[in-house]
Amino acid sequence: MDWDKLRIFHAVADAGSLTHAGDSLHLSQSAVSRQIRALEEQLNTTLFHRHARGLILTEQGELLFDATRAMTKRLDAAAARIRDSEEEVFGELRVTTPIGFGTLWLAPRLPKLYERYPNLKIDLILEERVLDLPMREADVAIRMKEPSQADLIRKRLMNVRMRLYATQQYLDTAGSIARVEDFEHHRLICQNPSSAQVSAGAAMVQELMAHNIPSTLTVNNYFGVLQAVLNNLGVGVLPNYLNEHFPGLLRVLPDLESGEVPVFLAYPEELRQSKRVGAFRDFVQEEVQAHRRKLREQAQD
Structure with missing residues (x-):
């Protein structure tokens, strides 16, 4: 033909x-x-x-x-x-992540990556849908579960847990929360049960909803939940990696949290030698290590 x-x-x-x-x-x-x-x-x-x-x-x-x-x-x-056979890291790299993680964890760190590689072009695809990496819908994926597609190189980056957070201003106005039953006087902010989300987070929300909370706000992604919490609207179910960038968030009911949510980085086997992929992979792993150190330091303060 x-x-x-x-x-x-x-x-x-x-x-x-x-x-x-x-x-x-x-x-x-x-x-x-x-x-x-x-x-x-x-x-x-x-x-x-x-x-x-x-x-x-x-x-x-x-x-x-x-x-x-x-x-x-x-x-x-x-x-x-x-x-990518050239020495310089340049060109477009398509990275797909869930909306919450890409917006709240990855995007704030990208200035450091561009500072290191000014000729790199990142196309950040915020998508809950799992894109097909072998078919090149994206070059690199960060996912909240281990990828099931074949012919992928995968690296477990860290674990995330969903927890309850509120602002001091909201708690001063609405009162403290010592037990789940106290939610009858508070508003719960969480992802809509029907929206795409990590199963551990959905299970935690279902457990909370079983207590017949009178006032709720549901949003279809964690960025919306965060904005509502920061604006003193209620208590939100949010990932624990937000502590670093939003130190004003106070943890509510510290004994209550979701199971572990694994975070994986994956890319096609055929891009193993790609300098752009390698540069991004190494950068993300460095940032994960720095994030862990900062959380340990905050816990010790």
């Missing part, structure tokens, strides 16, 4: 237009159209339904587009490995 025709087909399928595909390929619309017709003749099938608003893939076209998309991702991976 002609690689050039496949490249043009992929551009047309991606753009949904002969004109737009021609612009990206620096070809005339008629040249693109001829290549698509030739490919359809070669395969003896129709790849696009043509109408006034553009082009829509046929079922056969969808099958071919799936194949060219996979080929493109593999070629991108090969190109990345070739670029």
Whole structure:
């Protein structure tokens, strides 16, 4: 099969237009159209339904587009490995993390990474959905459970526990909490039970909700929970890694916490030699160690 025709087909399928595909390929619309017709003749099938608003893939076209998309991702991976043969760490690195961890733990640390590697371009994908690393939906993932996909290199970074936090101002106004039953006078702020979250956190929330708490605020991610707590709205279920950056948060009911939530870093086996991936991996591991030291120091104060 002609690689050039496949490249043009992929551009047309991606753009949904002969004109737009021609612009990206620096070809005339008629040249693109001829290549698509030739490919359809070669395969003896129709790849696009043509109408006034553009082009829509046929079922056969969808099958071919799936194949060219996979080929493109593999070629991108090969190109990345070739670029990474240089000594300098540069180029784009796509990192996926859950919304809470990426926003509250990773993002505040990224200035140090850019200071070390100013030519690095991070595309931070905050996504609860598990992206497909072998298919290059992202280069590196930080996940709150051990990845199950094959052909991944994985490293356990740390463990997280969900705990209860509030501000001093809220507790001064609403009163202290000595036991779970005291929640009848307080507002609980937590993730919505139906939203994607770590199972240990969901179990803790279910346990608390069993006490018929009269007032609650549920949010679909931990960033929203944190903002509500910082604005003195109630007691929030939050990950314990927030202590470092939000020392004003006070722990409530210190005997109550979730089970351990493992945090893993993972990336495809084919990116083992990538200098960008290696630089990011080493940086995150250094920051985890620094985070642990700071928590130990805070505990001793």
